[in-house]
Amino acid sequence: MRVDARWITASLAAPSDDPSTPPDRHDGHEMGMAVGSAVHRFLELLEPLADPDRERARLAPRLDRELVRRLPERALAEARSLLDATLHGLLGGRSLLLRLREVAPQVLARELPLLLATVGGPLGSPSAATVGTLDLLYRDPLDGRTVVADFKTDRVSGDAEIEERAAH
Helix, strand or coil, X not given: CCEECCCCCCCCCCCCCCCCCCCCCCCHHHHHHHHHHXXXXXXXXCCCCCCHHHHHHHHHXXXXXXXXXXXXXXXXXXXXXXXXXXXXXXXXXXXXXXXXXXXXXXXXXXXEEEEEEEECCHHHCEEEEXXXXXXXXXXXXCCCCEEEECCCCCCCCCHHHHHHHHCC
């Protein structure tokens, strides 16, 4: 099977006006990781054919638990605000949602565990492995090729940076 690795990439956080300013008043990395995990959980559990506002309401308690689990109490209001703005941006423009709806009948797996062995040890045995999770695996509705989608929640400053991140 030949896999065509194309990426569904979305800029989920609003670009900063001042790139030297940290994106969050709390620890930027910790906050970004927590909100990114909640966004990934949302995309993992989202039923793309359902009403997006109902899906958001249905998943809100679970997403909040994700934030509570990862952040101190003093950071939760800010994280909730950032998550809300991020989900609004994701669902407001609807481009990602429309694409997910388009490929929904062709989805092969969501959150698929992956283990790839690197052959190179004695007698062709594995010498290393790559372990991870595929966010979304589907057949392209236009040409039938298998597509691996990797959702990114990094803060980016424009289209060029989105393209750069998608290439990796």
